[in-house]
Amino acid sequence: MPNFTKKSVLAFFALLTILAYGLLIPWLGFYWDDWPFAWIGEFLGPSEFIPAFRPFRPFLGPIFVVTTSLLPPIPFVWQIFGLIIRLSSALAAWWALKQIWPERKFQTLSVSLLFLLFPGYSQQWVALTHINQEWISLIAYLLSFGLTASALRNPSKPKSILALLLLFWGLFPTEYFIGMEPLRLLIIFILLPKNISPFWMRIKRSLQIWTPYLLLWLANAGWLAYYYTQGGYNSYSVEASSGSAGVPLQLIQGIGDAIYKAVWLSWMQVIGQFSQSLTAPTTIIGLALVLFTFTLIFIYFQRLKLGDSTKGSKIWATQAILIGLAGVLLGRAPSWLAGLPLKLQTTFDRLTISIMFASALLVAGLLELLIRNRKWRMIALSGLLALAVGQQFMSANDFRRDWERQRNLAWQLSWRIPALEEGTALITHQLPMVYESDQSFTAPLNWIYAPDYRAGDDLPFALVNTEKRLGGGTIPSLEPGTPITVPYRTVSFHGSTSAAIVIYAPKNGCLRVLDPVYANERVYNREDDFLTDTIFLSDPSRILTETEGATVPDFLFGKEPAHTWCYYSTKAELARQLGDWVEVAHLGNVAEAEGYHPVDAFEWLPFIEAYIYTEKLDRAEELSQIAYQKEPRLHKGLCELWGRGEVNTPLVKGEELAKIIQDELDCFP
Incomplete structure (x- = not known):
């Protein structure tokens, strides 16, 4: 078997990207905020993202304008773009790491692969949202790190300026990466010439070099503080951690939790998922994929010739562990202070994107330090990467199931409700999907029933979840005639409880329109009060049966199912x-x-x-x-x-x- 050289690495990155994230792409779609963003781009135009994000994250608007101008609102296209972006992020990390440790070729490759496949992050398939909101900024940040390191080794003013520009785009569009900047100071410190001593002189010189970046970082902190105090920027419905007596204990628990999940649980969670149902087809396929990937990676590592140095590996491991540990703690700190939980396999695991790079450094450093035998270290690394591929496949399958439920709901709506009177709110208490909310599914609802919508008009239809919205600004009460108001970025839905249809879409059943006669609160008396208490409002006469039927776009939901x-x-x-x-x-x-x-x-x-x-x-x-x-x-x-x-x-x-x-x-x- 021939050996592999550095030229093969790009293809290897691409292959692992496809194995982890690409196998189920034809059966994946839009999720969460993908829907309103896709709807805005299609019906209001890409330029609408500027005012849409102005009250929240104003620097995100231009990113959305560019990407939605280039790509159509087709799920498959965005999923493919998601693959390209994920691969690009790993290559950016690899390039940056090579600028920091040019002699550590295999170690930097290991970190980059761990970063590429990091299994604690399951939101890859919410592609339109997270490409724009986080991934593009993260790529800019990683390239900024690399340019700083390159400018230190080969002084270059243009590189330093470009590093600052990339830092701007890594910081200002999103608050996710505000905790990463101190890592640059650590990188600068380890890259200073050894002849700069004593220790305090190295610190002083590191701070001098870091000063321009520090000023930009502080400017961003001031910017965030301004927006938070204005009340528009903070879009999370959680409370920040207070200065109570329990905070020290919470801090210790938070630190332990972040490290545990970054180093261990993220990588091992798939084993628990497999063990829950060993005979399930998905488990069998997932296990086969893990075994295949492990064999592939281990053989590749064995035959890969990079010509890297094996001297001073303990020093590299120590540096990687320290930077990684700092990155995990600092990356987690902002979301912890905001009171956001770090829960894997939920929408909250999107927060791991801020510790992903640091986690890869920390894990690679620990492997280097604890497993001295190179072959056994390769086996351990291959095993972790293979498990990560298995985890991403299992996560993708969850999203596949969810997309199938979305498609079923869309088509069942079109069969049951041929057309709707404008101003109608569809009320329910739950959805059969996991990765959508009533607000996100309001977009396809309007796509189906208002395909000729024109910018400037009120939103014709809205889906309202009483379990989430009742008693709030959306639907204050169930009294007849109560206004229903749904803000949707730059447009709004204005309806009434007297112009509503109540629907029920159980996970193991078909869509139903409830009504006071045939499907009333007595028939469904065992269901949740958030559903049964609304049935008296349901007015099926708002369903139009004499007009042209609803249009389910096949570029979104595919062809009509059997x-x-x-x-x-x-x-x-x-x-x-x-x-x-x-x-x-x-x-x-x-x-x-x-x-x-x-x-x-x-x-x-x-x-x-x-x-x-x-x-x-x-x-x-x-x-x-x-x-x-x-x-x-x-x-x-x-x-x-x-x-x-x-x-x-x-x-x-x-x-x-x-x-x-x-x-x-x-x-x-």
Whole structure:
């Protein structure tokens, strides 16, 4: 087998990037703030990001303007761009590290690979958001570090100026990296010539060199302080840590937690995920990917010839550990002071981006210091990197599932609600997705139902989560006529509780439009009060059935999926709303003939009622028994349904059967 040279490293970086982040890209989409940002770029234009970010992070606006001008709002395109940006960040880190430690070729490569695959950060696939909000700034910061080191080794005023410019773009657009700057001082200190002594002279000289960067850093701190005191910049709904007696203990716990997660838990968490379900297909694929990646990396390391020095490795390890440890603590400090938790595998693990580079340095330094045998060190490093690839694959699969739920919800909305009266709020208490909120999904809602929206108009539609918004500025109360206000960057939705439709989208069921007659608070009495208390507001008449149907953009959600149970369920609900019981029964017959059945027995209700009114009483009775046996919570729903059937059925036999079934269900205790 031939040896690998330095020329192969770029291809190796690219291969690992694809293995970790690219395998599931065709099945990934938009998440969280990706949606409003994509909607703004498409309907308001890229220039709208300038006023959109002015009250929050004004220096982010130009970054969004550039990227959204170059790239269309297509999920696949942004996911590919995310791959390119992640690879670019690793190459920037590698270049910067080589400027700091040019003789430590394998060590700097190791740090860069650990940085590339850092498994504590699971937000890679929220691509449009995090590329613009953090990754571009982080790349600028890393390049700034490298230019500072290069200017120290080969004095160059242009390099120093460029380093300051890159520092500006690393600092000012986002507060994530404010804790990284002291690392530059440590880098300067270790790069000073050895003949500068004693120790205090080295410190003095380091501070002199660092002064321009320090001034820019302090200017940024002042800028942040100004915006925080203005109240517009801080977009987090958390409280900063106070000066209470418990703060010292909290600080110690916070330090320990950050180090533990940076050095150990981030890298080992995938083992726990695998062990939860060893026979699951995703676990089997993930384990196979880990084994394949481990073999690939170890063979590559064994055959890689970089011509690096092995002398003084303990010195390098000590430097890497000290800088890494400082970076982890300083990188975590701002978010800790803001009261933000560092929780892995949640949206809060986005905070690890500020400690990612330092964590890679710390882990690589510990491996170098603790494992003296080069082969065993390669095995350990290969194992960590392989586990990281496995973790990123598992995270990507979570996002894949979430995107599938998004697609299903979008299409079910279009089937159940062909069109909507403008000014309608869709109210619910939860969504079947993990990586979206009501505000983020308001964007695709308007994309589907207001494809001709023009800038300057009010937002036509909004999705409102009562669990999150009730009692606040969005929806103060559930009294009829209460204003519903949803600020959406530079536009707003203005509606009313008297112009609303209540929807329910369970994770293991189909979308439903609730209403005071067929799907009321008695039918769903076991559900959360945040849902049932709103049903009386639901006005299905705001669903327009005589106009052109909703447009689900295929460049966003792909082609219309096959018509399985949820298609027939949502269409049957719509037909029930229109009083077309023959169509409801027909849809039930077609679904049965195709072999489709509901997972959630509540979805039998429209068909049972249709069979009563279309004189298929035996089928109605049979389905009632099946549904009740599967889901006893249907008791009140079946009682109400057969109560209506007793009154409305055209057959005397149907009236008699309705009474019998109501007695069997003990509807009148």
